[in-house]
Amino acid sequence: MPNNVKIFFNIWEWIYILEAVVVGAGMGGLVSSALLAKAGWKVTVLERNHYPGGCAGTFAYQGYRFDAGATLAGGFYPGGPMHQLGEALDISWDIHPVEPAMVVHLTKEQKVYCWADSLRWQQERRQHFGENAEPFWRWQERTAAGLWSFAECNPNWPPQSWVEVNTLGRKGLKWLGQGGLSQLGLFTAVRQTVGDKIDKIERSKSSSAQADSLDKLRQFIDAQLLIAAQCPAEEALALYGAAALELARRGVGCLRGGIGGMAEALVEMIQRSGGVVEYGSEASQVRSEKGRPIAVETAQGTSIPADLVLLNLPPNDAVSMLDTGLQAAWKPWWIEKALSRREIKVPNDGWGAFMVYIGLDGSVVPDTFPLAHQVLRPESLEGHGLFLTLSPPWDPSRAPSRCRALTMSTHTELEPWWTARRQGKDVYERRKHQYTEQMLDAAEQVIPGLRSAVKVILAGSPVTYQRFTGRSKGWVGGYRQNCLTRLWGPRITDQLWLVGDSIFPGQSTAAVAMGAMRVVEVILQRLS
Numbered sequence: 001m002p003n004n005v006k007i008f009f010n011i012w013e014w015i016y017i018l019e020a021v022v023v024g025a026g027m028g029g030l031v032s033s034a035l036l037a038k039a040g041w042k043v044t045v046l047e048r049n050h051y052p053g054g055c056a057g058t059f060a061y062q063g064y065r066f067d068a069g070a071t072l073a074g075g076f077y078p079g080g081p082m083h084q085l086g087e088a089l090d091i092s093w094d095i096h097p098v099e100p101a102m103v104v105h106l107t108k109e110q111k112v113y114c115w116a117d118s119l120r121w122q123q124e125r126r127q128h129f130g131e132n133a134e135p136f137w138r139w140q141e142r143t144a145a146g147l148w149s150f151a152e153c154n155p156n157w158p159p160q161s162w163v164e165v166n167t168l169g170r171k172g173l174k175w176l177g178q179g180g181l182s183q184l185g186l187f188t189a190v191r192q193t194v195g196d197k198i199d200k201i202e203r204s205k206s207s208s209a210q211a212d213s214l215d216k217l218r219q220f221i222d223a224q225l226l227i228a229a230q231c232p233a234e235e236a237l238a239l240y241g242a243a244a245l246e247l248a249r250r251g252v253g254c255l256r257g258g259i260g261g262m263a264e265a266l267v268e269m270i271q272r273s274g275g276v277v278e279y280g281s282e283a284s285q286v287r288s289e290k291g292r293p294i295a296v297e298t299a300q301g302t303s304i305p306a307d308l309v310l311l312n313l314p315p316n317d318a319v320s321m322l323d324t325g326l327q328a329a330w331k332p333w334w335i336e337k338a339l340s341r342r343e344i345k346v347p348n349d350g351w352g353a354f355m356v357y358i359g360l361d362g363s364v365v366p367d368t369f370p371l372a373h374q375v376l377r378p379e380s381l382e383g384h385g386l387f388l389t390l391s392p393p394w395d396p397s398r399a400p401s402r403c404r405a406l407t408m409s410t411h412t413e414l415e416p417w418w419t420a421r422r423q424g425k426d427v428y429e430r431r432k433h434q435y436t437e438q439m440l441d442a443a444e445q446v447i448p449g450l451r452s453a454v455k456v457i458l459a460g461s462p463v464t465y466q467r468f469t470g471r472s473k474g475w476v477g478g479y480r481q482n483c484l485t486r487l488w489g490p491r492i493t494d495q496l497w498l499v500g501d502s503i504f505p506g507q508s509t510a511a512v513a514m515g516a517m518r519v520v521e522v523i524l525q526r527l528s
Contacts, residue, residue: 018042021296021304023283023321024312024470026054027509028499030266031516032310034089037273039524044304045270046296048282051260052267054312054469055476056509058260062456064405065398066357067259068468069476071389071407072098072252072372075510080250081152082262085513089269094256096392101248102372104223106216108445113370116251129220130213136201144246147239150175151511154518157504160489190484194221194241195234221245223376223385226411228508229481230351240481240506247508254371257397258405262509282470286311288325292495310519312500315344315488317472322496330492350475352414352462354435358406359456364449365404367393373446381410381435386442403455406447408439414473417462432459478507490519494526 018041022033025047037043051057055069075082076095086093097116104112112128115121125137153171156164198218222232228244229236236244255261267277282299286309293309311318319327375386391398391405398405412435420428436459444450462474469476478501479486490503499516501507506515 018307019305020044020308020310021046021283021306022310022312023286023296024054024500025049025052025263025267025277025279026312026469026500027056027263027266027512028501028516029054029310029312030263030270031085031513032312032499032520033275033277034266034269034273035517035520036308036523037270037275038089039520041275041308043270043273043275045275045277046281046283046298046304047277047279048470049468050279051263052277052279053260053263055465056259056512057263058258061357061458062359063400064357064359064403064456065258065260065391066405066458067389067407069353069355069409069465070259070509071387072101073255073259073262073509074247074250074252075508075513076253077251079152081510081514081517084152085517088517089266091265091269093265094261095253096256096394097251097253098371098392100370101252102374103370103446104220105373105375105445106219107376110216112220114248116249118249121249128213129217130210132201132210133214133217136197136217139197140242140245141249143239143242146175147243148246148250151243151505151514154514154521155504156518156522158485158487158489160491190237190239192238193234193482194225194236194238194245195232197238198233219376223374224248226385227374227387230411230477230507231349231480231482235480235482237481237484239484244481247510252372254392254395256395258391259509283321286322286326286496288323288329291325291329291493293326293493308495308497308523310497310499311492313498314346314471314475314500314502315498316346317470318492318498319344320472322492326493326496329496346414346473346475347479349480350414350473351411351477352417352465352474353409353476354412354432354439354462355460355464356408356436356439357456357458357460358408358450358454359399360404360406360450361453361455362393362399362402362404364447364453365390375442375445377442381438381442382412386410386439388443388446406443408443410435410439411477412462414462414475418473421463428461428463432461435459435461478502481506490515491522497523 020036020041020043022029022045025045033043033045057068058065059068100113100115102114113124155171156168159165159168224245225236225241228247229241283296284299285297286293287295293306295303295305297303372389388408420431465474465476487504487506488502490498497519499519501512503515505511
């Protein structure tokens with residue numbers, strides 16, 4: 001096709017495709033919506049809930065503001081994804097650094113403070129894990145630095161066309177030339193897990209004291225990776241695991257008003273740019289003609305015209321929303337087929353979360369008390385751990401006077417909750433009560449006197465997550481990062497895209513934002 005004809009069609013498509021509908025006001029949906037609205041698109045965001053943020057939202061209950069899922073935010077460091085996003089959208093994030101990022105309670109007596117400050121972290125890890133573990137940490141830090149610099153280039157992974165293969169190759173070569181991982185180190189790491197790296201150290205241990213320290217190291221790494229990669233060290237890919245372990249060390253923070261402050265700032269940006277966010281509006285089907293989306297229908301009976309649709313949904317929920325024409329058009333490119341035999345369904349190894357939200361008398365928690373804690377309890381709870389986060393004392397919007405908001409979570413299997421629900425309300429409520437009591441027992445290790453300080457308590461299971469987020473079976477957290485090909489390519493068709501934690505680079509608010517920025521970049525490039 002002659003260049004002048006190509007230019008004509010590109011200009012015509014740019015003029016014509018003005019209406020974008022985004023399904024879901026989670027971080028992926030809001031980031032992509034804000035960027036498209038800033039670029040001049042007419043954007044409509046459909047959100048079934050009555051507040052934004054999805055799994056990274058903040059809800060109000062009896063005078064408290066509780067973080068629904070995610071509690072700490074990362075990626076705000078200079079040059080980081082949230083810093084880049086803020087500059088692109090002229091948003092000044094009201095973020096307050098948290099230091100230490102968290103405290104990991106290996107036992108009742110042994111606590112590991114995860115400092116962002118590199119010198120303090122080196123001293124802390126040597127104290128708990130010994131000098132023998134230092135080769136592991138040096139590998140982890142070196143690898144993480146390289147991988148994060150690569151991820152910030154928005155690589156096209158997995159590639160979905162020969163053009164993207166070429167682009168990925170060019171970005172990869174440029175990254176290697178700028179000091180990325182050596183090719184030998186890269187290809188070796190691709191074949192290994194984080195557990196392999198720990199095993200290499202353990203083979204060199206020479207005393208019972210060193211063996212005990214390395215056992216503690218594995219417990220610590222397993223707990224951290226369960227949060228960041230959804231699987232323990234023996235499963236987690238070395239490359240992904242190294243980068244995931246760096247999240248806390250790159251700095252995390254609290255937003256005024258809760259984690260949902262990010263979503264609220266993005267909604268405000270969308271509205272300032274002429275976009276619309278419709279709450280209580282549940283998308284039911286994407287309708288098409290000749291393989292192109294033309295409208296999104298809602299359960300409330302409205303139809304919103306669409307030339308471009310972005311689905312902030314896992315693939316299994318996305319495909320169920322497409323009409324037969326679009327389902328037929330969703331055909332993975334041959335590289336995707338060769339790399340993976342995935343089915344579009346909730347993965348059998350997918351995790352849910354059990355949450356407990358507590359409003360408590362703040363007198364039991366000193367103002368200088370660290371905000372985030374991970375408690376390891378291998379004798380109870382499926383995830384063998386509890387993660388809890390307190391609202392900061394400097395934020396009076398989170399709780400009534402002299403009170404604090406506390407969010408607690410643990411990993412849980414999905415199907416037992418649905419089995420209990422099918423068996424009846426009494427069975428389901430007993431299971432919720434049992435989990436709540438176990439989590440309160442574990443939390444007392446961190447906050448003595450917690451039970452007596454409770455003023456408000458609310459629990460949520462995977463059943464709750466499905467009701468409020470629309471994610472089938474309440475699956476949250478994304479795929480286990482034990483295979484390079486588990487994440488999906490974002491493009492379904494040229495006018496229909498996925499965003500969220502199912503596309504590269506995966507879970508966490510920073511990673512989801514990076515994935516959405518990549519999608520919008522590609523969409524705008526295709527229309528330029």
